[in-house]
Amino acid sequence: MPPKSPITPSASSILIWLRRNLFSTWYNCLLTVISLWIIYLGGQGLFLWMFSQAQWTVLQANLRLFFVGRFPLDQIWRVWLIVLLVSAVTSLTAGVIQWNRTVPISVGILTAIGLSVAPLVGGQRPELIWVAAIGSVALFNLLGGPWLKAHLSPRLISRGLPSVWFLTVFMILWLLMGGLGLSAIGTNVWQGLLLTVLTAVVSIALSFPIGVLLALGRRSSLPVIRTLCILYIEVIRGLPLIGVLFIAGVMLPLVLPSQVQLDAVLRAICGLTLFSAAYLAENVRGGLQSIPQGQMEAAKALGLNPVLVLSLVVLPQALRSVIPTIVGQFIGLFKDTSLLSIIGLVELTGISRSVLSQPRFIGRHGEVYLFIGLLYWLFCYLMSLGSRRLERQLGVK
Amino acid sequence: MAKLRQGPRWRQPRVRDGMLQALVLLLIGLVIVYFGANLIQNLQRLRLPFGFDFLFTKSGPSIGETLIEYSPTDNIALAFGVALLNTLRVVVLGIFLATIIGIGVGIARLSDNWLVRKLATVYVETLRNFPLLLQLLFWYLAVFLKLPTFENRIQLPGPIILSKNGVAFPWLRANASTSTWLIALGIGSVLAFLLWRYLTRLQIEQGRIIFAWLWPLLLLMGLAGGIALFTQHLPFDLSQPQVDKLVVTGGLQFTSEFSALLLGLTLYTAAFIAEIVRAGIRSVSIGQSEAARALGLKPTLVMRFVVFPQALRVIVPPLTSQYLNLAKNSSLAVAVGYPDIYYVASASLEDTGRSVEIVLLLMAIYLTMSLLISILMNLYNRSIQLVER
Numbered sequence: 001m002p003p004k005s006p007i008t009p010s011a012s013s014i015l016i017w018l019r020r021n022l023f024s025t026w027y028n029c030l031l032t033v034i035s036l037w038i039i040y041l042g043g044q045g046l047f048l049w050m051f052s053q054a055q056w057t058v059l060q061a062n063l064r065l066f067f068v069g070r071f072p073l074d075q076i077w078r079v080w081l082i083v084l085l086v087s088a089v090t091s092l093t094a095g096v097i098q099w100n101r102t103v104p105i106s107v108g109i110l111t112a113i114g115l116s117v118a119p120l121v122g123g124q125r126p127e128l129i130w131v132a133a134i135g136s137v138a139l140f141n142l143l144g145g146p147w148l149k150a151h152l153s154p155r156l157i158s159r160g161l162p163s164v165w166f167l168t169v170f171m172i173l174w175l176l177m178g179g180l181g182l183s184a185i186g187t188n189v190w191q192g193l194l195l196t197v198l199t200a201v202v203s204i205a206l207s208f209p210i211g212v213l214l215a216l217g218r219r220s221s222l223p224v225i226r227t228l229c230i231l232y233i234e235v236i237r238g239l240p241l242i243g244v245l246f247i248a249g250v251m252l253p254l255v256l257p258s259q260v261q262l263d264a265v266l267r268a269i270c271g272l273t274l275f276s277a278a279y280l281a282e283n284v285r286g287g288l289q290s291i292p293q294g295q296m297e298a299a300k301a302l303g304l305n306p307v308l309v310l311s312l313v314v315l316p317q318a319l320r321s322v323i324p325t326i327v328g329q330f331i332g333l334f335k336d337t338s339l340l341s342i343i344g345l346v347e348l349t350g351i352s353r354s355v356l357s358q359p360r361f362i363g364r365h366g367e368v369y370l371f372i373g374l375l376y377w378l379f380c381y382l383m384s385l386g387s388r389r390l391e392r393q394l395g396v397k
Numbered sequence: 398m399a400k401l402r403q404g405p406r407w408r409q410p411r412v413r414d415g416m417l418q419a420l421v422l423l424l425i426g427l428v429i430v431y432f433g434a435n436l437i438q439n440l441q442r443l444r445l446p447f448g449f450d451f452l453f454t455k456s457g458p459s460i461g462e463t464l465i466e467y468s469p470t471d472n473i474a475l476a477f478g479v480a481l482l483n484t485l486r487v488v489v490l491g492i493f494l495a496t497i498i499g500i501g502v503g504i505a506r507l508s509d510n511w512l513v514r515k516l517a518t519v520y521v522e523t524l525r526n527f528p529l530l531l532q533l534l535f536w537y538l539a540v541f542l543k544l545p546t547f548e549n550r551i552q553l554p555g556p557i558i559l560s561k562n563g564v565a566f567p568w569l570r571a572n573a574s575t576s577t578w579l580i581a582l583g584i585g586s587v588l589a590f591l592l593w594r595y596l597t598r599l600q601i602e603q604g605r606i607i608f609a610w611l612w613p614l615l616l617l618m619g620l621a622g623g624i625a626l627f628t629q630h631l632p633f634d635l636s637q638p639q640v641d642k643l644v645v646t647g648g649l650q651f652t653s654e655f656s657a658l659l660l661g662l663t664l665y666t667a668a669f670i671a672e673i674v675r676a677g678i679r680s681v682s683i684g685q686s687e688a689a690r691a692l693g694l695k696p697t698l699v700m701r702f703v704v705f706p707q708a709l710r711v712i713v714p715p716l717t718s719q720y721l722n723l724a725k726n727s728s729l730a731v732a733v734g735y736p737d738i739y740y741v742a743s744a745s746l747e748d749t750g751r752s753v754e755i756v757l758l759l760m761a762i763y764l765t766m767s768l769l770i771s772i773l774m775n776l777y778n779r780s781i782q783l784v785e786r
Contacts, residue, residue, distance in 0.1 A: 021511035028510045035512040224418040228425065235760075238767035240725035242739055243759055250752040254439045255432035338528040342732055349530060356538075365539035373527045373535075380526055 049366065058361040059371050066372065069191020069351055075183075078175045079194060080130040084137060089168045091138035093161055095145015111135030187265040193375060195347040199265065200334045203272035207333075208326075210273065211280025212319075216310070218281060219288055229281070236278035241336055245271040245343050268340050276333045283325040287318035320394050327387035331380045338376070348372050436753070443750070449758075451749050452477070458744035460736040462652055473745050480741035481762065487658055487737065488724045488766070494663045495723060496716075499670025506675045517671065524668040530729055532665055537657035537733040544653075547643060558638050558645060564656050568649035569633035578624055578632035585620040589613035654735040658727070666723045670716065677712035678704060709781050717774035721767050728763075738762055 022032045059066075068079055114131035149157065176198070178184035190198060217229035236244065248271030252262055262270070291314050299313040319326070341350035352368045355361060361368075406412055440447065457476025459469040464482045467475060505517035524532070542561060545551060550560035558565040596609035625631070638648030651659070681704045689703040690696075730737040742759045746752055 021509075024509065031508070031510050031513050035510075035516050038516065039512075222414055222418050225421055228421070235764065238721075238764040239760060240728040240739070240763060242728045242731070243725075243763055246739070246743065246759065247756050250746065250756055254752060255436050257435050258439055258442060335528040338530040339729070341530070342729075349528070349534075363543075365535065365543075369531055369535045369539060373531050376528055376531070377526050 054367050055364060056367060058355065058364045058367055061360075062355045062358075065351055065355060066192050066348065066375075068194045069346055070189050071191065071194065072185070072189065075185060077130075078182075078185075080134075082172050082175055084130070084134050085168050085171055087134050087138045088141055089164055091141040092145060092148075092164070095142040096149050096157060096161065108135070108139070111138070187263050190265065191346040192351040193348050195265070195340075195345065196334075196337050197379070199269055199272060199340065199345075199347065200330075200337050202269050203276055203337075204330050204333060206269070206273040207276035207280055210277035212284050212315070214277060214281035215284035215288060218285055233278045233281050236275060237282070239275075241271075241275050242339050242342060244275045245339060247271070248274065249343055264343070264345055268343065268345055272333065272337070275336075276329065279332075280326065280329055283322050283329055284318065286325065287320075287322035288314065290321050291317055323387055323391050323394070327383055331383050334379055334383065335376060348375060440753070445750060445752075447753060449754055451751055451754070455749055458741060458748060460741065461734070462655065462736055473749070476741050476745065477738070477758070477762075480736055480738045483735065484727055484730075484737040484766075487655070487662065487727045487730065487735070491659055491662045491666065491723050491727065492720050494659070495666040495670055495719075498663060498667035499719075500674050502667060502671035503674025503678070506671060507678060521668045521671050524665055525672075529661065529665050529726055530732055533657060533661040533729055533732055536661045537653065541653040541657045550640075556637060558640070561653060562645075563650060563652040565638035565645045565648050565650040567635055567637045570636035570647075572630055572634050574624075574628035574630035575632055577628055581620060581624050582617075582632075585617055589617050592616065652735075654730075654733050657733050658730050658735045661733075662723055662726060662729075665726075666719055669719050669722070673712055673715045673719065674708075677708035680711045681707045706781065710783060713774065713778045713781060717771060717778070720770050720774065724766055724770060725763065 023029045068076065071079060111131060111134070114135065152160075174180060174182065176185065176190075214229050214233060217225045218233065220226050220229070239247075245268060248267050249264070252267050252270060256262065295313055295317070296309055299309040304312065337347055338349040340347050341353060344350075346354065349372065352372050356365060356368055407416065452474040453472050455473055456470050457467075457473040460467060460476060460479055460483075462483065463479045464486065465479060467479045502517045502520055505513050506521065508514050508517070541563075544559055544561050547560045547562050550558055552558055555566055557567075590613070593609055593613040596607060596612060600607050600609050636647045636649075638645050638650065685707065686699050686704055689699040694702070727737060728739040731740045731743070734740075738759065742755050746755050749755075
């Protein structure tokens with residue numbers, strides 16, 4: 001079809017696009033009108049609420065509560081140090097394996113956001129310095145990573161990076177729990193986003209090996225082990241998470257000797273781990289099923305013993321193929337940490353409850369829930385972004 | 398020679414496997430004995446006997462919303478019954494509504510209308526990425542409790558009455574002839590279904606168009622007309638909510654707690670169902686619908702006879718897990734103060750301290766519910782699966 005007017009090709013192409021995508025048939029016209037009406041209603045409501053009714057001071061006044069809760073102010077440098085450590089090691093890893101050029105850009109953006117938000121948290125200079133330090137260390141590592149890769153042997157890198165991560169975990173645990181010259185900080189002041197991230201990360205780290213073991217057990221040829229694993233997986237998957245947390249909270253103190261006192265955070269982590277492991281086992285099982293029998297037979301023919309067959313041939317392939325579902329499970333676990341507020345922990349959702357009970361901010365639910373919802377969203381999005389990068393790195397199609 | 402190849406006895410596969418399993422059993426047995434001993438000791442220390450007699454001797458917690466008669470002086474067993482009904486009410490309604498919305502949004506994501514497609518995408522991506530608990534709190538605290546008080550209630554046409562206390566809208570109410578109608582129509586539907594199946598088979602075998610749907614429909618319509626003449630009543634009356642001295646009577650009334658829970662659960666699960674439906678329809682190869690169209694089938698028939706039955710095979714297994722998730726997530730009711738199983742269980746625990754029994758009860762109820770849903774869905778799944786020789 002020749003264009004009617006060669007002078008305005010863009011206008012006519014827009015019209016063609018509109019016609020093809022929005023008004024192709026009579027019912028599409030109707031649907032378009034209805035959709036526009038919904039967008040108008042929703043957009044207008046949201047716009048009016050955001051700029052005339054919402055009072056955002058509730059966020060400004062409580063920003064530190066949301067992030068670290070009632071963590072003692074004179075010890076807050078520990079949290080900053082942890083953020084610095086994590087971002088340093090992450091950026092070093094990213095730099096060494098050369099993820100992408102977009103990573104330095106996002107570090108720059110995050111630092112800029114941090115620099116503009118930091119004054120709101122405490123309004124003091126030290127926080128600005130921390131943010132600047134974190135940003136510059138991250139950037140330095142990102143840019144220095146390729147240099148390291150060029151000058152160090154690949155063997156050293158593949159051995160070194162995991163040990164650096166391992167050390168970091170211990171540094172973080174030491175900074176949080178105290179001991180060895182640092183004063184101990186009780187778990188009752190771990191609150192807000194800090195507690196959310198902490199419980200999620202620990203539960204993820206613990207549930208992963210348990211889940212893999214359960215998946216292997218479920219496919220084992222030994223009937224006793226198989227039955228036990230199936231029983232565990234199916235019972236846990238039949239219960240709601242809040243029920244599992246309830247059981248962990250009520251039963252753990254009863255089945256442990258009375259001298260052992262598990263605090264609420266540890267019991268919650270136990271519950272989350274037990275719950276998540278069952279679901280993870282099913283995901284890993286899917287990956288195990290996708291490995292052809294010939295792989296194992298070939299490995300056995302080469303003389304590998306069963307443990308080596310699993311750890312060198314089967315598991316790397318199986319886990320690689322289920323990265324998306326495993327990350328999906330982790331994202332679910334991160335969102336599920338919000339349930340800890342029901343059993344009395346003051347994580348992100350819990351701290352929002354105490355913020356909303358301040359007399360000044362009664363009834364500001366919309367603002368607070370929007371804000372912490374965005375925080376949850378940000379972390380979930382970062383996880384799925386990381387998983388996609390990892391998949392590309394490992395060459396999964 | 399043979400002995401050399403076999404090696405020592407404990408390295409033979411059968412012996413080794415047996416020993417490994419015995420070891421695992423022994424370990425688990427030891428753990429159970431250790432935990433059990435601690436449990437008995439701790440229960441003795443707390444002076445708690447074991448037994449389910451407390452269910453019938455102690456009075457239950459107060460429950461704000463009941464479907465059957467209940468007062469806090471009744472026993473705990475009845476409280477659990479009331480709570481079970483409350484949970485089932487949310488689960489059954491939620492599954493029904495989430496399926497409808499989910500299928501609608503899933504098809505909208507495949508629409509050839511750009512705006513509809515994008516709207517559905519925004520819906521799915523937004524609802525899937527925020528914690529369900531947050532959504533429930535949002536619906537309850539930021540939406541339903543922000544409605545005006547009952548004195549300043551909103552009256553929408555319908556009439557639908559909205560206020561802080563909840564929602565009321567018109568609903569059907571049984572009358573004297575309802576049972577006659579239901580029995581007659583039940584038998585009639587079975588007959589009509591059998592007739593339809595027979596006629597459809599005849600139509601396929603003989604290749605003639607004999608309007609297989611027409612005769613069963615006529616049968617049902619005739620039957621309905623007959624009952625209407627006989628009983629002089631419609632099967633249901635329409636009951637409208639009416640405000641009488643600051644109390645709503647008639648119609649169907651949902652409290653704010655129930656509405657928030659139902660809305661939150663439904664919209665959240667529907668987002669997941671939408672993705673399942675989309676993936677299912679996408680999984681049917683385009684050649685199938687092209688071939689069907691080449692045979693002269695109309696688009697609606699292509700969907701009904703060719704695409705959807707094949708998509709269903711992909712859809713049903715993950716759909717079952719979504720139904721299970723909805724049933725389990727209904728336990729978040731406690732966050733909005735709706736008295737479900739979990740609420741009554743934790744309230745009874747506070748009253749009696751009988752933790753072991755209540756944990757067992759809680760597990761038994763949820764496992765039974767999950768099992769029932771999976772059995773039903775698996776039966777359905779078997780009936781639609783591809784039969785291969």
